[in-house]
Amino acid sequence: MTDQGLMWLMLALPFAGSLAAAFLPVHARNTAGVLAGAVALGGTLVAILLYARLPAGTALRSEVEWLPSLGLDLLIRLDGLSWVFAFLVLAVGLLVVIYARYYMSAEDPVPRFFSFLLAFMGSMLGLVMSGNLVQLAFFWEMTSLFSFLLIGYWHHNQSARDGARMALIVTAAGGLCLLLGVLLIGKIAGSYDLDIVLASADAIKGSPLYAPALILILIGCFTKSAQFPFHFWLPHAMAAPTPVSAYLHSATMVKAGIFVMIRLWPVLAGTDLWYTIVSTTGLATFLFGAWSAMFQQDLKGLLAYSTISHLGLITLLLGLGTPLAAVAAIFHTLNHATFKASLFMAAGIVDHETGTRDLRRLNGLFRFMPITATLAMVAAAAMAGVPLLNGFLSKEMFLAETLETHRGTIFDQALPVLATLALAFSVLYSVRFIHQSFFGPPPVGLERVPDEAPLWMRLPIEILVLTCIVVGVAPAATMGPFLDGAARSVLQERTPEYSLAVWHGFTQPLLLSLVALGAGTAGYLLLRRHLNRRDSAPLMRRLKGRKLFEATLAAIISVARRLEGLLGTRRLQTQLRLLAAIALLAAWLPFIRDGYSLGSRPGTLVDPGFAMIWIVGAACAVGAAWQAKYHRLAALILMAGAGLACCISFVWLSAPDLAITQLLVETVTTVLLLLGLRWLPRRLKEVWPEGRTPWRVHLRRGADLTIAIVAGAGMALLAFAVLTRTPPDAVSRDLVMRAYPEAGGTNVVNVILVDFRAFDTLGEIGVLAIVALTIFSLLRRFRPAAESVATPEQQRIQNAFDEAHEERRVGDTLKDYMMVPRVVMQWLFPFILVLAFYFFVRGHDMPGGGFAAGITLSIALILQYMALGTRKAEDRLRVRPIRWIGLGLLVACATGAAAMLFGYPFLTSSFQYLELPVLGAVPLASALLFDTGVFLLVVGATALILVALAHQSIRRPLGRSTQPEAVKED
C-alpha cells in the first residue's frame, strides 16, 4: 500500500470501528472490547509502518480536493511531530482499551463507550494529522464533542452531566476562538495549508492582525489544555469513567492545545506578546495547579490538578520561546502522558478495589495490592521528578531553561525560584498520593476487602511504567530519535544541540531538583495532618472558576430570555410590522448615504388613457384595502379591478405574455377566493365596551397606516428613480440575439422560459404540483367551523320556496336562475378548448404558451362545474387531476433527460423544421415537448386546487367519507 493509503487507513480505522461498535448489542462487552482493541492495535501497527517511511525534514502529504476556490481541501499530513502525537494517541488508546475492557462493569452499555472512545481517537488523529488549519479546527471541535459524550457517559449521574456540559461549553467556545484565529492566520498567509502557513512566519509576525490572531488561538489552546483561568472544567470532568480520564485528561485531549501551540510555535512564538501571555499563563497555571493538588482529598482530583500544573509547565516552556525550551516542552509532553496515564489507571484500580477515592479513608493498601502499589510508586516518582525516570529528564531541561536569562526582567529573576517552589509542591503531592494510599495502618471501614487487580488491568500500567523507567535510564537510545524527529519537524534548521543524558555533572538544575525533592518530602512530613483536614486549597477559595462559569451562563441565559421577551412575539401582526419596518429601514439606508436623485433618461410620454386606467386601478386598490374587513365580496371585486389595471398596463407596455397570463390567473384566483368566502365567518361591526374605539386601537391603526404610506411612497420613489435611469447592458441582449437562431422561437419570453431557463421553469412547475397536492391533502381533513356548516342563507330561501310549492322540486329555483348562464357556459366549452390549443401551439413564436393554455383549459373545466353543479359535471366529465400532474412532470423531466441520451446536459433543447403537406414548414422544437409537460401539469394543478375546494360544499356530513370524489384516484 502506498504511504498515502496507509495514512488514510490510519485515520479511517477508528471512525469505521466506532461506527461498527455503535451497532453492537447493548451488552456485547467482549465483542466491543475486541473490536476496539483490534482497531487500536491495527492503527498502532500502521503508525509503526509509517514511521519507517517518513521523509526526513519534510512531511508526507495527501490531499483530496473539496472546495479549492475557498482553499478548503481535505489534507492530511504526517511529519515527525504529528507522528509522535499520532503514535501517542494510538498506543495509549490501545492500552486504555485493554484497561477499559476490565474496568467497565458488565451492566454498562459498553459498546457505546467504545464507540465514543474510538470516535474520539479518530478525531484526535484527524487533529494531529491535519494539514489544513480549518480542518484542524474542525477536528478540534469534534474532540470537544466526543469528550462531552465520554465525560457524560454515566449520564444518570448529575455530576457527570454537569461536568460534561461544562467541558463542552468551555472547550467548544475555545474552539470557536481557535477557528477565528486560524481564519485570521489564513488571511495573512493567503492559505490555510499548514506548509504555506509555516513558511510565512515573518509575514504573520509582522502583520497588524498578528495580535488578535494570536490571542484568539491562545484562548483556544488555553481552554483545551486547562490553563488558568480556564482550568476549572478539568477537575469536574473527573466524573468520567477512569479510562476516559486516563486517555483524555492525561495523554490526548488536554494535549491538543499544547499540540497546536507547538505546531504553530514557529510562526507565533518569539515575540514579546507571545512571551508575556504564554509564559505568564504557564507559570500561573503551574503554580496554581501544584498548590491546589496538594490539598485534594480525591485521588482523581489530585491527579487532575497535577495535570493542570504539568500542562502549565509545558506552556511555560513554550512561552519562553527558545528552541531548547520547545524541545523540552515536546519531551515533557510525552513523559507526562506516560506517567499520568499510568497514575490514572492505578487510581482507577484503587477505586475499583476499595470503592472509594478519598485519600483520608485509604491507608496501607500496599499489603493488599503490592504490584499496583509498586507501579504507582514508580509512576508517581516520575511525576515528582526522581532521577532515573523520564520525568526527571524533562524536568532538568525545564530547570535549565528557567535559569537562562531570556529578557532580564524581574519575572526572569524570579522564574527559577517559583519553578522550584512549584516542583516542591509536586513532590509533596506525589509523596502524599503514594504514602497516604499505600502505606500506614490497614484501611478501616471499606466496603470490601481490596485485592490485586486482574492481570489485564495491570498490563497497561506495567507497559507505561516500564516506558518511564527505560526512557529514564537510557533516554538517548529510546526516546532520542523520536524526539529528534518531532523537534526537527517544528524547529527545522533552528533545532538546537541538546543532550539526552541522565548525568550532566553537578549542575545548577540538579541542585534545584534536589532542593525541590528535599523540600517537598519535608513539607509532606510536616504538613500531612494539616492537609487531611482541609476541604479546599487555601487562598484559592475566592477563585471559584465553576461559580464564575455558572454565573456567566446564568447571566447569558437571562439576557437571552429578556431579549426574547423584548423582541420575540408569537403574534403575526407584530412580526409583520417588524419585518416591514426593518425592510423600510434597510431600503432607506443607501439613500441616507448617497442621497436621492433622478436619472436623465427621457421618459415615455404620459398617455391620458393610461393615467385614467391607473386612476381607476388605484381607487380599486385603496377601496379593496378599505373594504376587506366588512365587505369581502366588494373587496374581492375591487382587488380584481386593480389586477385588471395591471393587466392592461402589461398590454400597453409591450408585455403581451404577461397580460394573457395575468388575466387568466386573475380569473382563477377570483373563482378560488369566491369558493373560499363560503367558509369565512360573518363579520359584525365591532362594539367596544365604552361605546367608542379605545385610543390604543387608534394608535395601532395609525402606526400601520404610517408604515403603509411610507412603504408605498418609498416604493414609488424607488421605482421612479430607477425608471429615469438608463439600464445597464444586461444579459437580455444576448438572449434576444440567440432566441431564433439557437432555439427556433420568435417569442423571446417563451424561449427563455422553456429553453434558456427551462430548469427554473421545471422547478416552478414542481412548486405548483407540490402546492396543489398540499392543498388537496389539507382539504381532505378539512373541518369547517360549526357556524359555516349549515346551508347558506340564499340556498335555504330558494329551497324553502321550492318545498312550499307542490309542483316544484328542491333545486328548481336555482336551476331557473342559472338557465341562461348555464347554456352559455356549456356552449363555450369547445371554444375555450380551441383557444387553449391555440395558445399552446403559438406559444413558441407568439404570446401564449403552455402555461397560459393550461390555465385556459382549467377555466373551461371550472365553468362546467359552475354550469352543471359539481355532481352533474362529474357524471359527464371525469377529470383525474393528479394523473395530469404526474404526467406533466414526467413529460417535462423526460424531455430534459432525453437530451442526456444524446450526450448533452439536462434540458438541452433542439429544433428543426418539419415540412407538412398543407401547413408548410412547422418548427418542431423539443422545447415544445417540454411546454406540453408544463401545460399538462398546470391543468392538473389548477383543476385539483379548484375542484378540491369546490367539493367542500357538497361534502356529506361529518363522520362519513370526507374524500372529494372527483379527485379520488381509483
Added chain:
Amino acid sequence: MEIVLALAIGILTGSGVWLILRPRTFQVIVGLSLLSYAVNLFIYAMGRLRVDAPPVVGRGGSADPSQLVDPLPQALVLTAIVISFAMTALLLVVLLASRGLTGTDHVDGKEPD
C-alpha cells in the same frame, strides 16, 4: 408613463402593506395579492418601459435588441405570477383549515384578549 406607473406601484404597495398588517385572514390574502401586483409591476419596470415593442423577433433576420423591450424581467414576472397564484391558493386553504380548527379567522388563531 413612468410617473404614473411609479405611483401605481406605490399605491398598490401601500394598500397591500396596510392589509397584511390587519388582523383578519381574508384581509391578509387580499393584501398579499395587491402586494404581488406591485412587485410584479416593479420587476417588470426594471426592464424600463417601452410602448409597441413586444419581445417577438422576426424570423430568419438578425434581431435588434435595442428595438425590443427587455424580455428577461418579463420571464421573471411570468414565473412570479404563477408562484403568487400558488401562494394565494395555499394560503387560502391554510387559513380555511385554521378557521375550521380554531373557530376564528384571526391571524393568530385566537381572538385578541
